[in-house]
Amino acid sequence: MTELEKKCVDAGLKMTDQRRAILRVLEDSDDHPTVETVYNRAGAIDSSVSIATVYRTLGLLDELGLVLKHDFGNSSSARFEVHLDDDHHHHHHLVDTESGDVLEFESEELEALVHKICDEMGYELVDHVFEIYGHKKKIKKSA
Amino acid sequence: MTELEKKCVDAGLKMTDQRRAILRVLEDSDDHPTVETVYNRAGAIDSSVSIATVYRTLGLLDELGLVLKHDFGNSSSARFEVHLDDDHHHHHHLVDTESGDVLEFESEELEALVHKICDEMGYELVDHVFEIYGHKKKIKKSA
DNA sequence: GTATGTGCAAAGACTTTGCTTTGGA
DNA sequence: TCCAAAGCAAAGTCTTTGCACATAC
Numbered sequence: 001m002t003e004l005e006k007k008c009v010d011a012g013l014k015m016t017d018q019r020r021a022i023l024r025v026l027e028d029s030d031d032h033p034t035v036e037t038v039y040n041r042a043g044a045i046d047s048s049v050s051i052a053t054v055y056r057t058l059g060l061l062d063e064l065g066l067v068l069k070h071d072f073g074n075s076s077s078a079r080f081e082v083h084l085d086d087d088h089h090h091h092h093h094l095v096d097t098e099s100g101d102v103l104e105f106e107s108e109e110l111e112a113l114v115h116k117i118c119d120e121m122g123y124e125l126v127d128h129v130f131e132i133y134g135h136k137k138k139i140k141k142s143a
Numbered sequence: 144m145t146e147l148e149k150k151c152v153d154a155g156l157k158m159t160d161q162r163r164a165i166l167r168v169l170e171d172s173d174d175h176p177t178v179e180t181v182y183n184r185a186g187a188i189d190s191s192v193s194i195a196t197v198y199r200t201l202g203l204l205d206e207l208g209l210v211l212k213h214d215f216g217n218s219s220s221a222r223f224e225v226h227l228d229d230d231h232h233h234h235h236h237l238v239d240t241e242s243g244d245v246l247e248f249e250s251e252e253l254e255a256l257v258h259k260i261c262d263e264m265g266y267e268l269v270d271h272v273f274e275i276y277g278h279k280k281k282i283k284k285s286a
Numbered sequence: 287g288t289a290t291g292t293g294c295a296a297a298g299a300c301t302t303t304g305c306t307t308t309g310g311a
Numbered sequence: 312t313c314c315a316a317a318g319c320a321a322a323g324t325c326t327t328t329g330c331a332c333a334t335a336c
Contacts, residue, residue, distance in 0.1 A: 014310050014315060050318050055301060071214055097269050109256055114275060117250055123277035126240050130273050134266035157290060157335050193293050
C-alpha cells in the first residue's frame with residue numbers, strides 16, 4: 001500500500017479500484033495534471049473510472065490536504081499535485097509560457113519575505129501563492 | 144474625458160454609453176470588483192448595460208492592458224482593477240480570508256527576488272503572481 | 287453610410303450533484 | 312449487512328458567442 005493510499009485509509013476512506021487507480025496516477029505524475037488528464041490516465045488503468053469520481057476523489061484529497069490544487073493563469077481548469085509532507089508545501093511554480101511545463105522551486109528568502117510582509121501589514125499568514133511565468137532564455141548570437 | 148476613456152478611444156474603441164458607464168465604475172472602484180459587481184454598479188448608471196457587454200468590455204480592456212484580471216483563490220469568478228501606469232503593475236495582493244477584502248502592497252525586495260529566481264532557473268521573466276492570504280492579527284490578552 | 291457595439295438567449299467549458307446501483311469492510 | 316462510493320446524466324456556475332438591431336464616427 002502506497003503512502004497516499006495509507007493516508008486515505010487512515011482518514012476513513014474506502015479503498016475502491018477506482019480510487020486506487022486515481023491515487024496511482026497522482027503518485028506517478030510529476031506534471032501537475034488536470035482533472036481531464038488524471039481521468040484519462042486512470043482510465044488506462046481501470047476503464048470503469050468516471051470523470052465524476054475523479055472530481056469527487058480529488059475534492060476529497062484536497063479537503064484532506066493530500067493534494068494541492070492550482071489554478072495557473074491561461075488555463076481554465078485546475079491542476080493537481082500530491083502533497084504528502086508539509087515540508088513540501090513551501091515550493092512554488094514557474095510556468096513555461098511557451099511549453100506549458102510547470103517547474104517547481106523553493107526559496108527560503110521568499111518564505112522569509114512573505115512572513116515579513118504579512119507581519120508588517122498586521123496580518124497572520126494563512127497561505128500564499130507565488131507563480132512565475134516565463135520562457136527559456138534564448139542564446140544570443142554575439143554581434 | 145477620463146484617462147481610461149481616452150486610452151480606449153486612442154485604441155480605436157467607440158465610446159458608447161454602456162462603455163462609459165463601465166469605465167466609470169472601474170475608475171471609481173478600488174475593491175477589485177467581479178464582473179457581476181461591475182455589472183450591478185454600471186446598471187445603476189445606465190440600466191441598458193447587459194452582462195454580455197460587461198464581459199466583452201472587460202475582455203477588451205484586458206487585451207489592451209488597461210485592466211488587470213485576477214483569480215483569487217476561493218472565488219470562482221475573476222476580479223478586475225484598472226491598470227493605467229506600468230509603475231502600478233508591480234503591486235500584489237493580500238486577501239483577508241475573513242472579510243474577503245483585498246489589500247495591495249509593493250515590495251522592491253520581492254521584485255528583485257523574482258528576477259533573481261527566474262534568472263537562476265535560466266528563464267526570462269514574463270509575469271508573476273504573488274498573493275498572500277491571511278487574517279488580521281488578534282490582540283492577545285497577557286497571561 | 288458602415289463597421290462596430292449591444293442585448294438577448296443559446297451554447298460552451300468546467301464542475302457539482304441527485305439518484306440508483308455497486309461493492310468494501 | 313450497511314453505509315460509503317460509483318456511474319450516469321442532469322443541473323449549476325461562470326463565460327463566450329451568434330444573430331438581429333442599434334449607434335458612434
